[in-house]
Amino acid sequence: MSDITASAFVRQDLVPERAAPVKTTGLVGFLRTRLFNSPTNILITIVSALLLWFVLVPTIKFLLIDAVWSGKDRTACLAENAGRSVGACWPFIQAKFSQFIYGFYPEPERWRVNLTFLLAAILLLPLLIPRLPAKGINAGLFFLAFPAVAFFLLHGGGLQGFGVSWTAGLLSGLASSVAEAGSALSRAGASLGESTAIAGSLLKWLGWLVVQLGVALHYLITPLTWLREQIQMSGRPVWTDLAVTAAIVSILLFWLNGGTRAGWRPLITSLATFAGIGTIIAMMGLDRGGLPVVDTRLWGGLLVTLVVSVTGIVASMPVGIALALGRRSSIPLIRVFSTTFIELWRGVPLITVLFFATYMLPLFLPTGFSVDGLMRALIGIALFAGAYQAEVIRGGLQAIPRGQDEAASALGLSWWQTTGLIVMPQALRHVIPGLVNSFIALFKDTSLVSIVALFDLLGQLRASFSDPAxxxxSTLFTGFAFTGLIYFTFCFGMSRYSLFVENRLNAHRRN
Incomplete structure (x- = not known):
């Protein structure tokens, strides 16, 4: 019985072959699974292909196929002279290339710009490669030493007027300005009538307080002023300034690090650093007037674009971190100030900030003290970008669980240690896309500096259009295509590198 039952379920013929599985790899698999897997995707694919055909083909034809590659003037780029349809006029770019890079920087001194670019690349590339050692020294050279060297390379001049002498002069002007402001407030309070007696008394009291502040500043800087006079009498103010500064800074570092209990390393490091500074001063001749001065009004092109964008990006980060921490502070005064600052600077356009920094900032400076026009624009851009960075960083701070602060407090860590070693590194890792997005936007917004008489890359491009030769x-389209490629190269590079950093820092989260 069991044999009969078992034989009833035994298949006597072969099972039919199954169809081959659908290919999901390679080009065919990509087309089948991504582009043509549904009627909607098929329609979108066809429309996208048509758009690319009608956009890319004419662009490639204009930039490469029909382009003019050689010529001495406009005649080479005219259709009637070329005997065919004319695309991009690349001889125009060749003729104006130095203007796009250097602006009106004097040609004999352009080696200084090239050297600055070279030093920036040498110091920046090791920072971008994670496996290379000595990141601390490299970062110190790039963020601290390089800006000073680049300033004297690009601007020229010597160190006369800097150091103790410059600080004493600035503080003296500040004390005089404060005293004058206090006197003006007192006079305004005295001029008010009896109907506003309370307001008048308040103004007179405030004016008296400001005057006393100016007097206090004057007494505080008296020793510094005496030291300035002695330095000027020495005949070699640069080296005397450097020696005095080195002694003051080294002693302060030695004392703040616990004196002999912590060893002599801070003192030796500080003295070695100032010895390196002295070597650079001697090599560049800064004690003898330095290089010929090139006014910033002659700077232009890619030089101004990089100076403004890099300075804005680097300077806005500490401003943004400070404002983000200040907005989360438990101290009401700091929190209100940070919130007001952020909302005020985010509530006005960058054009307004540039106009204010260029034309109104000098009105608030002490008497006899002036700031270069490019420096004023850099200050305005750094503060403007810092307000946006603050909100991006604050978003990262809010993503950190509160338990990490409590755990750090339980371990006995201070607020500074908790913020610097635990909270802030994680917060910055969370907001890398937002930070880089702000950096890219700032790099493109540098074109707005042309409204305050700073000719960046786009400013020089527009100036070159006025050349009748x-x-x-096709000149207009060629110029904008060239500058567009430059902007795209820098922005795309920042975007790709940020993606690399993000993947590297979040490698522990991948399965």
Missing amino acids: WATP
Whole structure:
């Protein structure tokens, strides 16, 4: 019985072959699974292909196929002279290339710009490669030493007027300005009538307080002023300034690090650093007037674009971190100030900030003290970008669980240690895309500095259009295509590198 039952379920013929599985790898698999897997995707694919055909093909034809590659003036880029349809006029770019890079920087001194670019690349590339050692020394050279060297390379001049002498002069002007402001407040309070007696008394009291502040500043800087006079009488103020500064800074570092109990390393490091500074001063001749001065009004092109963007990016980060921490502070005064600052600077356009920094900031400076026009624009851009960075960083701070602060407190860590070693590194890792997005936006917004008489890359491009020797129908499109490629190269590079950093820092989260 069991044999009959078992034989009833035994298959006597072969099972039919199954169809081959659908290919999901390679080009065919990609087309089948991504582009043509549904009627909607098929329609979108066809429309996208048509758009690319009608956009990319004419662009490639204009930039490469029909382009003019050689010529001495506009005649080479005219259709009637070329005997065919004319695309991009690349001889125009060749003729104006130095203007796009250097602006009106004197040609004999352009080696200084090239050297600055080279030093920036040498110091920046090791920072971007994670496996290379000595990141601390490299970062110190790039963020601290390089800006000073770049300033004297690009601007020229010596160290006369800097150091103790410059500080004493600035503080003296500040004390005089404060005293004058207090006197003006007192006079305004005295001029008010009896109907506003309370307001008048308040103004007179405030004016008296400001005057006393100016007097206090004057007495505080008296020793510094005496030291300035002695330095000027020495005949070699640069080296005397450097020696005095080195002694003051080294002693302060030695004392703040616990004196002999912590060893002599801080003192030796500080003295070695100032010895390196002295070597650079001697090599560049800064004690003898330095290089010829090139006014910032002659700077332009890619030089100004990089100076403004890099300075804005680097300077806005500490401003943003400070404001983000201040907005989360438990101290009401700091929190209100940070919130007001952020909302005020985010509530006005960058054009307004540039106009204010260029034309109104000098009105608030002490008497006899002036700031270069490019420096004023840099200050305005750094503060403006810092307000946006603050909100991005604050978003990262809010993503950190509160338990980490409590655990750090339980371990006995101070607020500074908790913030610097635990909270802030994680917060910055969370907001890398937002920070880089702000950096890219700032890099492109540098084109707005042309409204305050700073000719960046786009400013020089627009200035070159006025040259009648290159006035052709294709010159305008060629120039904007060239600058667009430059902007795209920098922005795309920042975007790709940020993606690399984000993947590297979040490697522990991948399965």
